[in-house]
Amino acid sequence: MRLFSRPLPAALAIGLVAQILFCWRLTTPHVLVFDEVHYVPAARMLRGLVGPVNIEHPLLGKTLIALGMTIFGDGPLGWRALSTVAASAVVTGVFAILWLIFGRVRTASIGAVLTLLNFTVFVQARIAMLDGFMAAFVVTGLAALLWAMRARGAAVWWRWLLGALLLGLAVGTKWTALPYLGLAGATYLIARWRRPDLWPGLHPLVALPLLGGVAMLAYFATFWPAFLYADQPLTFARLLPFQLDMYRQQTQVLPPHTYQSSWWTWPFDWRPVWYFYEPADGAQRGILMLGNPVVMWGGLVAVVAGIAAWVRDGDARTGGVALLWIASVAMWALIPKSLGFYYYYYLSSIWLAMAIAAAFDHWRVRLRYWDEAFLAASAVLFVHFHPILSAAALRGPGSFHGWMWLKSWV
Template identity: 55%
Template structure:
């Protein structure tokens, strides 16, 4: 099937346009369901509204970028479910396109890029987050596109390289300005640049190691600090330059405080196994019982673990550096939550790792297929699509037959 798209192989921009339209249509269809605030929207929608009114600090534990984007949706589309979630849907589409661009640049294969992008759209984490006014979908989009620009900066004239590198640093700053969970990725980006630049000096022509690291650090930090600009105009407790650093200390204290136990809390090691998904919504709404369950696509989430092992094998036995790098990226994304000082965790923290699984799957299929076009990816995509369709009613807040309708999809007691 994918091999029949030969005419599009040399037209990635056209393919990206079609892919983006399809993804946005998928994410935006019935975006107003449910018609009420769900799960952590209770924190971020009021914070975005307060930010628009410049009334004063709210939801201080997180930076402002995600709430600024939610607020932008309210300005454009109104203070309603579509307005709350509009920019989340755009970020979901950007994530799918980011997966496509990243794999196209990394592997040079239209087939692999399409496989990774479609799997990203179907992994269910991206779908649910793209229809929820929370922060993680913005975090994923900014980080993925920072990775794209870092790859793109490996080629071109020295001027193009530097411009793209600055763009990557800006996106990393915006990612940190969305959620502090991006900070380790800035460090990983610097480490990856250092290692690759030492081993392959021809990469990033005209960009020295010291200059590259300085740009990455200074531009990302400056971008992050600039995202606080609206806070200087609050009517109550406006931010001052002298208060900028103490604010960071307050944010750190709030993010590292010991929280009370939560019904949906889970440990990092349980996320790859999907032991504790989260009901974002399960109520009577718009004349029917409806639910939104944040749960990964079993075909992708569990199949992706096999792909990570395959990428590790390819790297260790065949010196396949690209699959190995993606395996390490997934491992690092999970290891971050082993070391950061959070008292409790939730399955939605796995959002980035779920995206990286899709990249690893595409890379594994690409590597082991070796251009023979055996169609394994197509069967896997079909299975992933079938599973997405199966779970769709409780991903999209569709009408359920009764208040016990959820039992059809909760295979295990821990999913209830």
């Protein structure tokens, strides 16, 4: 057990468990699920360098799906394999962030395990969509920037550059990662103003241009495959106008959708999305993009507690994690999307698990062992809901009613 009291073995153990869990029965169902109908064909076109398709998003996420198909074949395993790796990176990245902020293996482990047990990461791990890759780059990018915070010498620089590179790749997967570049820069300025010994030798006049410049170079580099298309290849003259084309696609007014929801309802787990519910592989199966109610609703209490810890006790670390969640939700009030869907809350659900771990860390003396009880409750619900998260065989078309706590979940 002493081995797992050290951060690296603990993080690797949790990451390995996550990877095994994400891969179990990964190829079920053997048909395209939800937005896989858009991204898998786009990945096929990209793999063959045929021509532009699915131009409303940058290329990197579809490139990674195409890479999975190249390694594992054009089938369910190839479509989804790298999504499992991305989700495991999210789990271990959460561990790294909490360890770097709080320096406690228990706190980091609580946050990582809650991330694993929060249904959203499990569901996104098993589908070929862009959000899982984007989240992995954001989480690991922020972890790298924090890793640079207390480094010395050249390590400060290359870790900072690594963080900038990963955040640039996140934007190259999906534009919704862009606000996190701004948040990272603002957090750096505030933290360094309070404690000039952080990121030693990395002056703001150097750090911020490096952050933005490297991220921008990484972003534009993700378009390289488009220059090799057989039909309508991208050119340097078209690179910037193409960004405007994507913006117009992103902001077009779309017709109403059955599963649309407003951003302010997402924290309440109000309107999840059925990614799949139909007969497949010889049985009725379903995949519901839903958050673990223990984590989602308990996390709201943790956010309030985190702000209280900052205001009352001056705990900027716990308050900062809570503010990260608040900012991640508030940005959707400004993003010009005509329709909203619950899976847009994916990154916020990750920060919510971190907010819970941070709150338990702050009140660890008063709430001793409550974190273990919270984990147990989360695990019980994970097991209970697992059949409609994993496309397990159900008894029949009406089986989903057994899991519908709210009418809005139907």
